Amino acid sequence: MFRFLRCLSSDPSRFRALLAMFALAALALAHAPHAHAASYLAKHCDDLDGKIVPASVIGLPTRGATVFSASIVKAAAPGNRNGEYCRITGYIRALQDTTPDIRFEVNLPTRWNGRALQMGGGGYNGTIVSGTEPMSFAPDSTPLARGYATFGSDSGHVGNAGRADFAVNDEAIVNFGFGHLKKTRDVALALIEMGYGRSPEKTYFAGGSTGGREGFTVIERFPNDYDGVIANAPAINFSGVRLMGVKVGQSSYAKPGGFVGLAQQRRVFETVMHDCDRLDGAADGIISNVEACRKLEPQIIASLRCANGQRPSLRDSCLSDAQLDTLQALRDGLTMPYALAYGVDRYPGYNVFQGVDFSGTLGLGDSPVLLNPPTFAANGYLFAQGDAYVRHFVARDLGYSALTFDIDNPGRFKQRLITLAYTVGAMNPDFSAFIAHGGKLIAMHGLSDEVISPNQTIAFYRGLLERYGSDTVDSFMRLYMVPGFQHGNGVFIPAWDELGALDEWVSSGVAPETLIGSDIAPATNGRTRPICRYPNYPRYIGRGSINSAANFRCVEP
Known part of the structure; x- marks a missing residue:
């Protein structure tokens, strides 16, 4: 030897x-699949039916959890793409009889890789996240099929993801804000141990939008529970984005001529695309050099303005001064004369004149007539959600109109806004416990997001750099800002293996750098681009196919 x-x-x-x-x-x-654990699971899956998880093993107050059903789903079962697994459903009892229980689902694969993945929700949640579906940007496989034990919940209420009426109940708000994450995680890990006879080696969280906020939430509130987190388009400043929606609605409907119609919305997008598309070296329908495009904003606005700033005719798609005021309010964001939770007093605006298309289903709406209550299609996603937030969360008065809500001087609602920002938001910049735990975070956001401002994610990231320094932040976080990607849609929709990148970082210490995304947008399906670490963007090298990532380089703005 x-x-x-x-x-x-x-x-x-x-x-x-x-x-x-x-x-x-x-x-x-x-x-490798854990043979002993698989054999143990095959014998014990049915035994989990009716099991009780006592309140004493759940880290936040509940009345315990009960398994409603547990059974093996065979690999050959109709519609099953996940291989053989044990499907467990149940509920976590709320403290108050008037509060809805948290419904959950846990899936234990027969071929287990020793890892657990909690999957986040969307909108206002309200439906069980089953954990059996693919992740948003990896449509070809599911984590469950790859051997992950997966789990999720409905966040503690039942209803459509766009409805906020559960907010009449304070315990339900706490569950939606953060409570369901810890409660579901602790119950799921108890069931994983019952099913396999051992605990997972690594536990991850992944989600987008609301699920992205939930990812930041578990880092800030439960940092020792997770080894890695994926957070896409994170709605971390929940109160900020809802009040931003109120501001946009007031500009659109409380001021004469402020509504921006579909023709004008498309005109803005097409004008920006004409002026900024080639700033990254390629005419490919993607505005990658957002900062260079931002410098052209004055000339873009001037070219959009109607003569003398008057209202456009029926045949004209120019914008009046009142309409431009609405778009510039959306661009400028929101600044308040008081602070919400963690000293936050603003919400950064959107890339209105840098490639966001507001004419889609999550855009600014198509009607100059305000409905009561507002709807996504007619009056815009941001305003409809902002109005619902004021009615259900803040005023708790269904007759209250957000058009009359004074954001600068909320009066008796000020403390309510601060409390809600603490309960539901994820703006706490203290990541020290997560860093000490050795946790890793991969965050991604589309630069053309029309729902959650990408500039809020950038601002939070910059705050972490100021607080901890670049070396420390690089040791636990990667931020990827994707040009052309909106809120689940866009001219470029990236498909890439975030979960694989996270697991390799956590398990092997190999930090992700530039990644490759394959476009799954119907019109341009299959083209590839580098997914660059912020602040870099992909620039065409001037030769070769513009549909190949090999012909682009990540460069600084």
Whole structure:
């Protein structure tokens, strides 16, 4: 043995090769299905039916949890794309009889890789996140099929994801804001241990929009519970984005001529595309160099303005001064003369004149007539959600119109706004416990997002850099800002393996750098682009196909 070691020490290249071989073997072993756990699960899945998880093992107050059903789903079952697994459903009892219970689902694959993944919700939640579906940007496979034990919940109320009427109940708001995350996680891990006879080696969280906010929430509130987090388009400043919606609605409907019609919305997008598309070196329908485009904003606005700033005719798609005021209010964001939770007093605006298309289903709406209550289609997603927030969360008065809500001087509602921002938001900049735990975060946001401002995500990231320094932030976080991507739609919709990148970082210490995204937008399906670390963007090198990521480089603005 000593002779062998001396031989290796005299040949460093052979020594490095042997270390690499051992590392690969260890990684393969770590990801191999756990045979003992699989055998244990096959015997015990049915036994989980009716099991009780006592309140004492749940980290936040509940009246315990009960398994409603537990059964094996065969690999050959109709519609099953996840392989064989044990499907467990149940509920976590609320403290008050008047509060809805938290309904959950846990899925334990027969071929388990030793990892658990909690999956976040969307909108106002209200439906059970089953954990059996693909992740948003990896449509070809599901985490469950890859061997992850998956779980999710309805966040503690039943209803359409766009409805806010559950907010009449304070305990339900707490569950929606953060309570369901901890409660569901603790119940799920107890059931995983019951099912496999052991706890997971790694536990992850992944979500987008509301689920992205939930990802930041678990980092800030429960940092020792998760080894890694994926947070896409995170709605971290929940109160800010809702009040931003109120501001936009007031500009559109409380001021004469302020509503921006569909023709004008399309005119803005097409004008920006004409002026800014080539700033990244390629005419590919994607505005990648957002900062260069921002410098052209004055000339873009001037070209959009109607003569003398008057209202456009029926045949004209120019914008009046009142309509431009609405768009500039959306661009400027919201600044308040008081602070919400964690000292937050503003919500950064949107990239209105840098490639956001507000004419879609989550845009500014198509009607100059205000409905009561407002709807997404007629009056715009931002305003409809902002109005619902004021009615249900803040005033708790269904007859209250957000058009009359004074954001600068909310009076008796000021403390309510602060409390809600603390309960539902995820703006706490203290990541020290998560950093000490060794947790990793991958965050992604589309630069053309029309629902959640990408500039809020950038601002929060910059705040972390100021607080901890770039070396520390680089040790636990990667931020990717994707040009052309909106809120689930857009001229470029990236498909990439975020979960694989996160697991490799957590398990092997290999931090992700530039990644490759494959476009799944119907019109341009299959083209690829580099997914660059912020603040870089992909720039065409001037030769080769513009549909290949190989012909782009990540560069600084």
